[in-house]
Amino acid sequence: MEKVIKLHDKRFRVMIPAAKIDEAVGVVAARINADYRQKGVPLFIGVLNGAFMFLSDLIKKIEFDCEISFVKLASYCGTCSTGEVRSLIGLNNPIEGRHVVIVEDIVDTGESIEHMVRELEAMHPASIRVCTLFFKPGSYSKHIPIDYRALEIGNEFIVGYGLDYDQLGRNLKDVYVVTE
Template sequence: MKTVQVLDKRFKLSISEEDIQKRVNEIAQQMNKDLEGKSPLFVCILNGAFMFASDIFKQITVENSSITFFRLSSYVGTKSTGKIKLIMGFTEDLANRTVVILEDIVDTGVTIQNTIEQVKAHKPKEIYIATLVYKPEACKVPVNLDYVGFEIPNKFIVGYGLDYDLMGRNLPAIYTLAEDE
């Protein structure tokens, strides 16, 4: 589909399903090399990263890999509130583990910075950060991203786990808000 309607907004195709899957495969293969022998714990940031995390994790061949989930909230409508709300924290022991944070989008950097601080409090051995989408123009805090799927302009997007007021997550491609074009 070239355009989609999500609630009261129209969105145009930005990143195809095929391009997403190709890039996810490339990231997973690089992770398999980088994480060999490390028994990594993947941390999926909910809700948005669930599709990215699922597609990455299905391709991870590193022995003794595991996955857990961490839930934060920072968006209302099409805008970040700038405030992070912890909804579901860790139940696993992260001490001395190699942790790979899987995020759907890094825009302001505030959410990923908060997540890194939360992970560091558990004293992991090392932390890797992977994001499907990065908006460098929107980033307000310095972040070190180890794996980036796509760098995009500072425009509002939906699809592949990303939502607009909880809708549009199920779209297999990524769409940009038409009025942002």
């Protein structure tokens, strides 16, 4: 029988099991290891709250020295993007001349990534690359390259593995999709 959970007023079923997520994280980490092994000490910037689990698992698979920092942005209310990005906590690390990898939980429309890249470019890093656990190519409307994509999904609303529905579900090890 299929596992179904309830968060607030919605029901969700497993869409992507934890083992498949771990495998996808390993593939992305291998690509990053190949690209950054000889590039000094890059800075990984995790976008809170959603990317904390992904960044935690990703960084365990990174095979070179690196630094980690976090920023907090908000662009969702319930199950929908608001179209407006708010910076809630900012970056305190100097990044001029540094290689930066933004680590996101999900890239949907691209509003948050565009906002973040624009802010980071003003700090003159050597490079900025974007890494996301989930990418929604059918929703993405920006031109910033998404360099590292662990998994591509459709436009469904998902929770688990750091992603939430009004703050619930982040602790789930599998990823769940809302049922009709």
